[in-house]
Amino acid sequence: xxxxxxxxxxxxxxxxxxxxxxxxxxxxxxxxxxxxxxxxxxxxxxxxxxxxxxxxxxxxxxxxxxxxxxxxxxxxxxxxxxxxxxxxxxxxxxxxxxxxxxxxxxxxxxxxxxxxxxxxxxxxxxxxxxxxxxxxxxxxxxxxxxxxxxxxxxxxxxxxxxxxxxxxxxxxxxxxxxxxxxxxxxxxxxxxxxxxxxxxxxxxxxxxxxxxxxxxxxxxxxxxxxxxxxxxxxxxxxxxxxxxxxxxxxxxxxxxxxxxxxxxxxxxxxxxxxxxxxxxxxxxxxxxxxxxxxxxxxxxxxxxxxxxxxxxxxxxxxxxxxxxxxxxxxxxxxxxxxxxxxxxxxxxxxxxxxxxxxxxxxxxxxxxxxxxxxxxxxxxxxxxxxxxxxxxxxxxxxxxxxxxxxxxxxxxxxxxxxxxxxx
Amino acid sequence: xxxxxxxxxxxxxxxxxxxxxxxxxxxxxxxxxxxxxxxxxxxxxxxxxxxxxxxxxxxxxxxxxxxxxxxxxxxxxxxxxxxxxxxxxxxxxxxxxxxxxxxxxxxxxxxxxxxxxxxxxxxxxxxxxxxxxxxxxxxxxxxxxxxxxxxxxxxxxxxxxxxxxxxxxxxxxxxxxxxxxxxxxxxxxxxxxxxxxxxxxxxxxxxxxxxxxxxxxxxxxxxxxxxxxxxxxxxxxxxxxxxxxxxxxxxxxxxxxxxxxxxxxxxxxxxxxxxxxxxxxxxxxxxxxxxxxxxxxxxxxxxxxxxxxxxxxxxxxxxxxxxxxxxxxxxxxxxxxxxxxxxxxxxxxxxxxxxxxxxxxxxxxxxxxxxxxxxxxxxxxxxxxxxxxxxxxxxxxxxxxxxxxxxxxxxxxxxxxxxxxxxxxxxxxxxxxxxxxxxxxxxxxxxxxxxxxxxxxxxxxxxxxxxxxxxxxxxxxxxxxxxxxxxxxxxxxxxxxxxxxxxxxxxxxxxxxxxxxxxxxxxxxxxx
Numbered sequence: 001x002x003x004x005x006x007x008x009x010x011x012x013x014x015x016x017x018x019x020x021x022x023x024x025x026x027x028x029x030x031x032x033x034x035x036x037x038x039x040x041x042x043x044x045x046x047x048x049x050x051x052x053x054x055x056x057x058x059x060x061x062x063x064x065x066x067x068x069x070x071x072x073x074x075x076x077x078x079x080x081x082x083x084x085x086x087x088x089x090x091x092x093x094x095x096x097x098x099x100x101x102x103x104x105x106x107x108x109x110x111x112x113x114x115x116x117x118x119x120x121x122x123x124x125x126x127x128x129x130x131x132x133x134x135x136x137x138x139x140x141x142x143x144x145x146x147x148x149x150x151x152x153x154x155x156x157x158x159x160x161x162x163x164x165x166x167x168x169x170x171x172x173x174x175x176x177x178x179x180x181x182x183x184x185x186x187x188x189x190x191x192x193x194x195x196x197x198x199x200x201x202x203x204x205x206x207x208x209x210x211x212x213x214x215x216x217x218x219x220x221x222x223x224x225x226x227x228x229x230x231x232x233x234x235x236x237x238x239x240x241x242x243x244x245x246x247x248x249x250x251x252x253x254x255x256x257x258x259x260x261x262x263x264x265x266x267x268x269x270x271x272x273x274x275x276x277x278x279x280x281x282x283x284x285x286x287x288x289x290x291x292x293x294x295x296x297x298x299x300x301x302x303x304x305x306x307x308x309x310x311x312x313x314x315x316x317x318x319x320x321x322x323x324x325x326x327x328x329x330x331x332x333x334x335x336x337x338x339x340x341x342x343x344x345x346x347x348x349x350x351x352x353x354x355x356x357x358x359x360x361x362x363x364x365x366x367x368x369x370x371x372x373x374x375x376x377x378x379x380x381x382x383x384x385x386x387x388x389x390x391x392x393x394x395x396x397x398x399x400x401x402x403x404x405x406x407x408x409x410x411x412x413x414x415x416x417x418x419x420x421x422x423x
Numbered sequence: 424x425x426x427x428x429x430x431x432x433x434x435x436x437x438x439x440x441x442x443x444x445x446x447x448x449x450x451x452x453x454x455x456x457x458x459x460x461x462x463x464x465x466x467x468x469x470x471x472x473x474x475x476x477x478x479x480x481x482x483x484x485x486x487x488x489x490x491x492x493x494x495x496x497x498x499x500x501x502x503x504x505x506x507x508x509x510x511x512x513x514x515x516x517x518x519x520x521x522x523x524x525x526x527x528x529x530x531x532x533x534x535x536x537x538x539x540x541x542x543x544x545x546x547x548x549x550x551x552x553x554x555x556x557x558x559x560x561x562x563x564x565x566x567x568x569x570x571x572x573x574x575x576x577x578x579x580x581x582x583x584x585x586x587x588x589x590x591x592x593x594x595x596x597x598x599x600x601x602x603x604x605x606x607x608x609x610x611x612x613x614x615x616x617x618x619x620x621x622x623x624x625x626x627x628x629x630x631x632x633x634x635x636x637x638x639x640x641x642x643x644x645x646x647x648x649x650x651x652x653x654x655x656x657x658x659x660x661x662x663x664x665x666x667x668x669x670x671x672x673x674x675x676x677x678x679x680x681x682x683x684x685x686x687x688x689x690x691x692x693x694x695x696x697x698x699x700x701x702x703x704x705x706x707x708x709x710x711x712x713x714x715x716x717x718x719x720x721x722x723x724x725x726x727x728x729x730x731x732x733x734x735x736x737x738x739x740x741x742x743x744x745x746x747x748x749x750x751x752x753x754x755x756x757x758x759x760x761x762x763x764x765x766x767x768x769x770x771x772x773x774x775x776x777x778x779x780x781x782x783x784x785x786x787x788x789x790x791x792x793x794x795x796x797x798x799x800x801x802x803x804x805x806x807x808x809x810x811x812x813x814x815x816x817x818x819x820x821x822x823x824x825x826x827x828x829x830x831x832x833x834x835x836x837x838x839x840x841x842x843x844x845x846x847x848x849x850x851x852x853x854x855x856x857x858x859x860x861x862x863x864x865x866x867x868x869x870x871x872x873x874x875x876x877x878x879x880x881x882x883x884x885x886x887x888x889x890x891x892x893x894x895x896x897x898x899x900x901x902x903x904x905x906x907x908x909x910x911x912x913x914x915x916x917x918x919x920x921x922x923x924x925x926x927x928x929x930x931x932x933x934x935x936x937x938x939x940x941x942x943x944x945x946x947x948x949x950x951x
Contacts, residue, residue: 134593136854156862173853174861189843190866194875195936203936206923207943213916214946217797220813222858223945224801229860230943233869236862402855405606405752 049148050322050357050393051272054140054280055265055307057329058163059287060121062343063351064335064372065296066092068109075335075371078293086362094300097308103362104311104320104355106421110366111332112379113347118287119166121330121345126165128386128411135403136170140389143410144278145169145176147395151232154239155276161185161264162282171403175229178280183260185243185267193237204234242274243267257305260284265306269313272323286329290340311355320356324392327353335372349375352385358392360423383415391417451771451785458764459791462807471795471810476501477910478951479509479793482811484909485950486741486787487516489525490823494830494906501911513787517780523559526779527552528819529740533601534572537849539586540593544639544648554579565733565777566722569602573718575650584635584650591632591658595625598632602721603681604732604753612664618754623676626660630678630686631717633658636706654709655691678713680720681728686713724773728753734768735759737779741786743804743812749855760806796951803858813951815858818848820950825877825942828907833883843873858949868943878938880931889934896921900937907941 062077069090070076081090084102091099098105115124120131127137138146141158149157156179158169169176180188193200211227245252245267256262264281271279283303288295307327314320332350333343349368355361366378387397390410397411448454463470474482480500484492492500500512516522531552539545554577558568571577575584587594592611599607609615610625634656638649661673678686688711721729732753739745746765747753759765768782775781786792796811803813816824822844826832847867852858868874880886885906889899900920904912912920924933941947 171854173857173859174851174864175859177861177863179862190863190870193870194872199932199936202923202926203940206919206937207940209919210916210940210944210946213913214944218945218951219799219801220796220803220810220951221801222803222813222815222949225858225860226945226948227860229862230865230868232860233862233865236866237869404854405749406608 049277050324051148051277051319052140052144052279052324052326052357052389052393053268053272053310054164054278055325055327056162056164056280056282057286057327058122058282058284059118060329060331060333060345060350061286061299062288062292062296062333063109063349063368064333064343065293066095066300067107067351067353068368068372070335070370070372073371075337075373077337079297086364088364092300094297095304097304101308101311101355104315105361106354106359107364108352108354108366108380108385108418108421109349109364109368110375110378110380111347111350111352111385112375113331113350113382116331116345116347118330121347122166124382125328125330127167127170128382128415135406135408137167137403137408138170138172138176139165139167139178140386141165141178141278141280142167142169142172142176143390143395144393146172147399148277148393149176150275150277151175151228153275154235155242155271155274156236157276158278159271159276160280160282161267162260163284164280164282171401171408175225181243181267184263185245187240187243191237191240242270245270252309255305255309257302257309259302259306261302262306262309265310269310269317269319272314273317273319286333288333288342289338289344290342292333292337292341292343294341314356322357324357324359324389325355326389327355349373352380354388354392354421358394358423359421363420365418365421378418380418381415383412384418387411387415387417388421392422448767451767451782452789454767455764455786455789455791458761458767459808462761463809466807468807468809470791470807471798473790474793474795474811475910476508477908478795478811480512481909482796482950483509483513483787483792484516485816485820485824487513487525487783488519488521489528489820490521490827491907491947492909493827494902497905497909509793510788513784517784520560522780523556524552526559527555528817530555532817533736534583535586537845540590541586541588541637544588544646545582545586548582550579551582559779562778562780565772565779566729567777569729569733570718570722573598573602573721574715581648581650585637585648587632587635588637591629591635592625594632594635595629598721599628599681600751602732603728604735604747604751605681605728606752606754607681614663617756620681622660622663624679624681626658626676627679627685628681629658630676631713634709634713638705649705650714651706652709652712652714653706654711678717680717683720686716688713688716722777730773730777731765731769733777733779734772734782735765737772737782738765738768738786741783741792742808743814744806744808748804804856811951813858813949815851815949816848818844821848821948824947825874828942828947829877829885829938830888830906831877831884841873843867843871847871874942875935875939877942878935880935886931886934886938889938890931896925900924903937903941907938908944908946 064070064075065077065079069079069081069092071081080093082093082096082099083090084099086102089102089107091102113124115121115130123131126139129135129137141160145157151157158176158178159181160178161181168178182188195203207230215223245263248266248270249263252266253262256266261281261283268279268281283299285295285299311320311325314323314325331345331347334346337343349372366380367376368374369376390397395410397415397417399410401408477497480492480497484490484496500508505511531548535545535548555568571580572583575581584594587597596608596611599605606618607620607625607628610620610622614621634653636651636653638651640647640649657675659673660676661667661671680686720726732751735745735747736750739748739750746759746761747757748760771785772782791808794809794811796813798810800810805812847864851861851864878886880890885903889903892899892902897917900917901911903920904910904916920937924930924937927933
């Protein structure tokens with residue numbers, strides 16, 4: 001049995017193909033047209049388990065200039081803190097809207113991680129394993145796609161936009177590879193059919209006939225996987241309209257901010273609503289080795305619109321309780337300010353923020369010392385963070401797979417979910 | 424072979440194995456079939472029937488020369504009434520120059536995979552593949568091929584070592600896996616949890632690679648690499664990875680052959696200093712070469728690992744699973760499914776001076792290889808080899824097969840697998856051999872001009888042949904099926920395709936679509 005699908009799904013796919021081969025004609029086929037799509041997307045959304053949106057701060061955001069402020073200390077920098085309604089949680093003055101939704105946030109101030117640079121940090125913070133091991137570990141998105149996704153749905157199970165992870169599906173295999181969107185949700189390569197819709201439908205019907213003839217006496221799994229993926233690709237092409245946010249955008253622009261990141265966050269909301277279990281949205285330009293404060297001020301003005309708007313929209317739609325929203329990058333930034341007014345990479349003590357599905361909001365977890373140079377309480381490793389995320393999403397963080405002949409686990413040995421963070 | 428205590432049998436064995444060794448042993452193909460039959464009987468399963476001629480032709484052509492058969496090859500083979508036509512076909516394909524290129528592609532993937540280390544240097548491997556193809560064309564024994572690849576000094580062979588630049592640990596893992604069928608990876612950081620290997624074994628092996636130096640010379644845009652070796656340098660071992668402390672240095676470990684003796688090497692003269700070559704000059708060859716000693720040990724007749732690892736891998740290449748499966752995981756807890764058969768394959772390979780072609784000839788002449796791909800079981804790689812295995816075509820095979828099936832070369836310049844084909848078809852499995860259809864692959868099939876170009880009408884190509892012909896459409900559909908799938912269509916298929924093509928006033932777009940449908944079908948996507 002393929003690890004991809006449960007027995008029931010398998011049967012229904014076979015039955016579906018058989019039916020298609022026998023009846024032909026195209027009209028009886030499900031999901032073949034806009035209306036049919038709307039129905040199946042809604043079904044997928046209700047079938048879906050918990051979902052996750054990862055807001056990826058590419059380059060690594062500065063914890064001291066956002067959520068772990070050190071006013072009056074030599075490392076503090078020029079930004080002033082503002083108090084939120086959560087005890088012990090002050091945030092940067094440039095995050096007033098984030099401050100207003102602080103009751104939804106669980107701020108982890110005690111990240112202590114192991115990969116200090118970009119490619120390896122990006123890999124490590126997407127897989128919770130070191131890149132140097134050379135085991136092809138899957139990204140967070142691929143794991144969630146596998147465990148919480150429905151390959152029978154019209155839409156991809158792992159979608160990403162902007163600068164994101166670098167590991168892909170790894171040992172989970174091609175079925176869980178990410179589906180990348182360009183700016184403004186533009187679909188990637190080979191998503192525009194060259195045939196007109198009716199010609200495409202006739203051609204597809206002939207394909208199904210051919211497959212039906214072959215399947216009558218050829219029962220091996222790979223054949224089934226091949227045609228199932230082809231049907232998925234066709235359904236995706238039919239459902240393409242979901243990726244068009246031009247209708248929603250005018251009303252949302254002001255709240256989300258007129259930026260790629262703002263549009264990405266609106267897209268993420270729309271996709272999880274349609275049943276996509278994992279969406280990653282990259283936010284550029286945090287790697288401020290020089291002019292850290294100029295950079296961060298500019299970035300926060302975008303972040304402060306899109307992120308709270310996303311959380312508020314999800315909450316208003318009743319989706320937040322089932323949608324975990326993670327805010328993180330690959331590294332934090334040094335407490336020391338260098339001679340170019342920059343901050344460099346820092347992994348000894350930095351900050352990540354969780355909110356939504358499965359997370360108890362309105363709290364700060366862990367603490368750093370007075371200058372933010374070291375973790376004082378409750379250090380959190382990559383493995384612990386991922387175990388917490390998986391637990392919040394209902395995924396066993398010690399689920400075992402094989403990579404080649406080696407047993408591998410979703411999180412490294414000894415990783416523990418942080419129960420205080422879980423709702 | 425196990426000793427038998429029964430006297431008559433011992434006598435018979437003595438008679439059979441005279442001074443000429445095992446000259447009287449039955450041909451390997453017969454051993455294959457009797458061993459597999461015994462397995463089916465024991466497991467109480469019925470194998471699939473014998474393959475049809477068309478099925479066999481397509482399968483063996485793909486496996487031996489890396490493409491589907493042409494229309495004319497299919498017609499000729501189906502019309503051939505000779506009893507021995509399958510054996511004759513195998514001989515023809517083994518003598519085909521494309522055989523060497525196909526085997527080179529297969530072994531290139533074994534030695535590098537799709538993501539070799541030191542990517543900038545190893546991405547393009549035309550030189551290495553050409554060298555490998557020449558060895559297969561010349562019939563060089565595979566022991567010599569392995570030796571040259573490990574030493575890396577013959578022009579063309581360098582890239583295998585280049586992929587491990589500065590990483591003797593990676594070399595240890597890959598070399599043990601590919602040439603010894605042994606997984607040492609776990610023992611890099613801790614003693615192997617369920618095999619007998621310890622970290623000491625691992626670092627003992629790494630000692631053979633620790634002195635390897637990759638030298639790079641550039642002229643213009645091309646870089647060339649030399650695999651050189653220092654005269655000194657040791658692996659330092661400092662215990663389990665979890666006990667590592669910053670600053671802890673570790674003890675030198677003597678090189679030791681896996682499961683065998685320490686390397687005996689002349690003691691380094693006291694106060695020996697590594698010679699520093701002048702700028703631009705090459706490192707001189709050391710007086711004692713560890714990598715050469717290692718390569719000789721790998722292929723030595725006493726080495727218990729090499730022959731069985733290669734025999735098992737060749738078996739898996741044609742039969743789907745290794746007799747030890749996965750093919751590179753020999754260990755106590757992973758017993759061979761057919762131990763006597765593996766022993767026979769290993770023995771034959773070693774006795775033939777590692778003539779892979781001879782071994783392949785026996786495997787594909789067996790009844791087992793020639794079973795049908797039909798039947799109720801759903802495994803891609805059946806455990807008892809009771810049905811033909813199903814494997815996805817490689818990206819290289821897909822491009823060649825698209826060209827063959829559509830007479831593409833008659834109409835234009837042949838494409839080479841480009842990045843798009845690699846991205847769509849390069850890695851169709853989850854790394855364990857389980858195929859997974861992907862969205863990326865099917866969006867490419869469905870919408871890419873790179874695929875459409877094979878189906879669109881162009882002077883002389885398949886679509887053009889079909890449109891230009893004045894035969895009745897029934898006949899033309901037969902031409903289509905023979906060209907793409909190497910078989911004649913069933914009556915239901917003929918009538919469906921004729922109705923599809925003639926259902927529109929303009930047949931050209933319909934013919935293009937009909938060609939596309941067969942090219943993208945699962946029957947075409949896999950070798951089965």
